[in-house]
Structures are given as C-alpha cells and as structure tokens.
Amino acid sequence: MRYRVGLVGVRRGSSLVRPFEVFPETTITALCDLDERRLAETGQALGIAEGGLFSEYEALLASDVDIIVVGTPIPFHAEQAIRAMEAGKHVLSEVTAAATLEDCARIVEAARRTGQVYMMAENSCYVHYIREWQVLVGAGRLGAIFYAECEYIHNIQHLLFDDSSGESYWRLQRPPITYCSHSLGPVLQLMDDRIVQVSCVDAGTSILGRSEPGCLNMQVALCKTAKGGVIKLLRSQVARRAPPLHYYSLYGTKGFIEHDHSRGHGTMSGRLYIEGEHAPEQGFEVIDCPESDPSAPPEALSGGHGTSEYFLIRDFIDAVVQNVRPPIDAVRAAEFTAPGLCAHESSLHGGAWVDVPQFVM
Secondary structure, three states: EEEEEEEEEEEHHHHEEEEEEEEOOOOOOOEEEOOHHHHHOOOOOOOOOOEEEEEHHHHHHOOOOEEEEEEOOHHHHHHHHHHHOOOOOOEEEOOOOOOHHHHHHHHHHOOOOOOOOEOOOOHHHHHHHHHHHHHHHOOOOOOOOOEEEEEHHHHHHHHHHHOOOOOOOOOHHOHHHHHOOHHHHHHHHOOOOOOEEEEEEOOOOOOOOOOOHHHHOEEEEEEOOOOOOOOEEEEEOOOOOEEEEEEEEEEEEEEEEOOOOOOOOOEEEEEEEOOOEEOOOOOOEEEEEEEOOOOHHHHHHOOOOOOHHHHHHHHHHHHHHHHOOOOOOOHHHHHHHHHHHHHHHOOOOOOOOOEOOOOOO
C-alpha cells in the first residue's frame, strides 16, 4: 500500500511535505489552502493534479488521503489535527502542537480515542548533532543531566506586522516564549524528562514600542523537571541579532556539552568535556556539530532544513506502517508545547511558579 498524503497550509508546509515523495511508502496527492494562487503554484511545483487541490478543509478531509500534514498557523493546529484524526487520517503537525493547554489535552484525547497516528514535526530533534549527542548522553558518558540551557533568537518583525501598510499578522499575538518546542524539544529528548513547573519574566517592549504579546523584547524561563533537573529557556522574536540563534548546552555529573553561540551553516563547532576522558588541565575538546548527516543520501536534503525532515518523516512513516506510537506522539508534543504556554502565564503574574500539567495517553 502507498499512503496518500494531503497538506493543509502550503506556504509553511510545502517544505515539510516534500520528503514524502522520497519514500516509496507515500505519495503527495492533495493540497489545501485559502490562497488559490499559491495553491495552484504549489500544486504545479509538486505535480499535483487539479482534482487534488482544495480551498476548503472539509473537502480535503472527505478526499481519499490517508495522511494529513498540518502546516497552517498555530491557532489552527489543534482543531485541524483533531478533525483529521476523527476522519480516520493520520496526522503530522507543524510546531507547536496547540495554542492553549486545553487544546493540547484535546489532541492527546483524540489520538487515544481514534487510534490514529499523531506526530508533531519538531525538526530540531532531528538535527544531526542532536542525534549524535543523543548517542553520547544515552551511553551515560555525561552522567546524569541536571541542567540545560536552550535559546532561540530570531528577529521576525516582518512576520508580526507590515510597517508600510499597518497590516497585522497572527504572530503579533503570539508571545515569544510560547514558540518553545525548537528549544525545549531537543533538551527534553536528551534529558529523557518533562517539565513540571515554570517561572518566567519578560524584558518589556522597548524595541518596537508596541504592547502586543509578540512585541516583547525577550522572555526568559526557568523550568523544573520531573527528575529534578533545571532548564533555562530564552526566547525572542524581535531582538536585534543576526544571524538567528539556536543554542543548546547540557551539564551532567561527569561533564558538559555545548555548541557555539551562532546559527551556523552546515557544521558548527562545539565543546565537550568528560571527566576521565579529558584531562582537567587540558579542558574541553573542540567538536564538530554538523546540522546534516553526511552519510544521508542526496535526496535527504529535500526538506529545507538539512537532513532533519528526512529522518523525522522516516520515523513518522514507520509509525504509520507499523501502527505504533511515533517518537514525538501526542503526549510528547504536549510536553514540548505546554511549558511555553505556562511560562507566559507566569510572566503575566510577575514570574510566579506555574505548574505544568501532565498528559497521559
């Protein structure tokens, strides 16, 4: 059987959906978007017949697709994912899972009730150096991980509002800390942990001088984990920094690992120190942190973020074919999403500690 894939939200989702054509188990047969011009252009680029182009989501759900890829803005993720599962479709959803805690719980409940495969497409978990770190941490070489830092700084003012026309976009109402899965996903995966409490503060709105949540200069959260660890999460979508930054650092009882404070292109450098493997007088070892897997085939680069989407979609397809829970299932998606929602609630109350709900399938 070759699974038929339909995408809703072609602007953001087209790069995510492309690797499905690489694998023999799947084929892209349908697209859905409100912008009919963009829909037609993407359909032509992907070779989708006119009968597979839909401007209404209900029509896509009524079609013969087996998999729905949700690539729409975050406020639509939960409802579209739930409706797809209820229509008998498997779901691969863009990040984050939902815009509210209630919708996180609804996604978990729908996945349990329908038995359909749901996976959140957190591609940062599939960056090659994160996968390499997973092997190192999993072997216990750093000992028990007790502290981690994760930062994501990306100036997207142009996606908040249009200076010339004054038009506002949906991200203007998105507090930066709620877009947290690119940061928390990899460190929670490496720590094999979840967050139970969070405290967060913001740094005002002096950069843009506007009061909307998306204009906050920066939000910084401290997170307590179920295993007793601590994570510092830092997020900004307006800070004047170039290039954009993804940063991860982990401290264990036997050493630490981190990469440079730069986005990098291709391969970044990092630092690793392990007690017993590196002499204290020598200090850390400089290591490579490649974003893409050099052993992957050329077609693995089709997703647009190195080889990450290739391996992510491979895991999703395997879960569908084998009818098993994928690595970032509904519960894990909620665990990657909910702390950011709770963190913003904390920031509205002066940094008061807020409990993060536990999600169970």
